[in-house]
Amino acid sequence: MIYLDHAATTPVKPEVLEAMLPYFTKEYGNPSSVYRLAQRNKKALDDARATVAKNLGAQPNEIFFTSGGTESDNWAIKGMAEALREKGNHIITTNIEHHAVLHTCQYLEKHGFEVTYLPVDKDGLITPAQVEAAIRPETILISVMYANNEIGTIMPIAEIGAVAKKHGIVFHTDAVQAVGQLPIDVKAQNIDLLSLSGHKFYGPKGTGVLYVRRGLKLPSYLHGGGQERGRRAGTENVPGIVGLAKAIDLAYQNLEAKNAKIKALRDYLIDGICERIPYCRLNGHREKRLPNNVNFSFEFVEGESLLLLLDMEGIAASSGSACTSGSLDPSHVLLALGLPHELAHGSVRFTLGEDNTKEEIDEVLAKLPAFVERMREMSPLYEEFVRKKQNK
Amino acid sequence: MYSQKVMECFLHPQNVGEIKDADGVGTVGNPKCGDIMKLYLKIKDNVIEDAKFKTFGCGAAIATSTMVTQMVKGKTIEEAMKITNQAVAEALDGLPPIKMHCSCLAEEALKAALWNYAQKNNLTIDGLTPPPNYVEEEEEHAKPEDQD
DSSP: OEEOBTTTOOOOOHHHHHHHGGGTTTTOOOTTSOSHHHHHHHHHHHHHHHHHHHHHTOOGGGEEEESOHHHHHHHHHHHHHHHTTTTOOEEEEETTOOHHHHHHHHHHHTTTOEEEEEOOOTTSOOOHHHHHHHOOTTEEEEEOOSBOTTTOBBOOHHHHHHHHHHTTOEEEEEOTTTBTTBOOOTTTTTOSEEEEEGGGGTSOTTOEEEEEOTTOOOOOSBOSSSHHHHTBOSOOOHHHHHHHHHHHHHHTTTHHHHHHHHHHHHHHHHHHHHHHOSSEEEOSOSSSBOTTEEEEEETTSOHHHHHHHHHHTTEEOBOOOGGGTTSSSOOHHHHHTTOOHHHHHTEEEEEOOTTOOHHHHHHHHHHHHHHHHHHHHHOHHHHHHHHHHHHO | OOOHHHHHHHHSOOSBSOOTTOSEEEEEEEGGGTEEEEEEEEEETTEEEEEEEEEESOHHHHHHHHHHHHHHTTOBHHHHHTOOHHHHHHHTTOOOGGGHHHHHHHHHHHHHHHHHHHHHTTOOOTTOOOOTTOOOOOOTTSOGGGOO
């Protein structure tokens, strides 16, 4: 199989699994207990916290383990909204956030908050000036994703962080797609809250982190025991946390060399598609994009049908097509770029990983053009296009 | 998520194409919801002799297009009128719930093509009403030399 859906999830690395395994069986203690078995678990948690902190430029006591990106986003946004309700009720975000942020903001709108969804440009970018212009006296939170999951566009996070700092507003970033691929320094980038998810960088599913800048009063989201210094109750997922820490550490080893390789493959795939397939459009910013992201719209065809054909050849990719999302609406991200509906429905996303090879990309490039052609031959939109072209 | 039958009809679609001198053409759906189905019918002596389609859409949309064209061929207009979206879905061994609208589209395309046929020939077909998503066909046969 040729797996090109690393933005959806990644396999757990053997070294990660190996690090986790003892904590399922031999080292099964509850870190809150007093005996030595439990204390070894406590130590494992402390080490994991220090490892994650080191890789983000944070302090260990600023790292809180969660169940994943969605929980971290919910906690950060709802928590700050609750904490700062007296100060104001306005939140600034963008119109291409992940649903974990968008739907959380929509939920808050039903509870008396006002949300500005900054519109991105045709490449999926917002500017720090746009953020600054949206600030009101009652603005309490700015939440901008680090890099977009569908189109890979990387936002000017440090600059937006500087704007937030200047105005004394809390800044949260959903960095689920960025962590493990882009170097992050929460202090230098003025990030107050950062969400990440373990399974996006070869760690286990069901694990995540919320970085909370020291001094920021974020209320508890899950109430119960005193875990995570009383701010996130529930017995810690020790094997998962150990795995996440191992994975983030591995991800940031030789990052530059790994990124250079993946970027080269990404560009090879982008150029190859542009050369071989007419009437296509690269979605997202050409340069300011994740090293592993390729997202194309193919005119006159629908994305899911291409995915099915690719899958028959053992190629796993993803789409912003409505038909893969369980609703009738195509991707809100592609619509936000200004794409017409038919182009938004015709998108395919390939996200590369560390193990993909040039041979695999060659195979995709060899097969994809015929698939697009095959679907176009069936398409009434293409028929109409060809007829109009001939009549000219 | 799809039945074997759906995948079969998607991977090996039947009756794809246009009928140049079609007696009835129906286009339904819109790009907004990601499905457009265009159905061509050749009708002689009240019998559907041939059916072809062009579809922009997902796997289920292509499969239902194949299925509906297979089902109508050789049927009288009255028999074709009895084909429901349920029947199309059942013939495909079912569709996932979110894809049921694709089978509705197939039924609508069939009705739209029959409506177009009736309009052109000043006929009334029992039980046939103007289809909700009916798109008036352009004068696409005005320049047959441009078709190839």
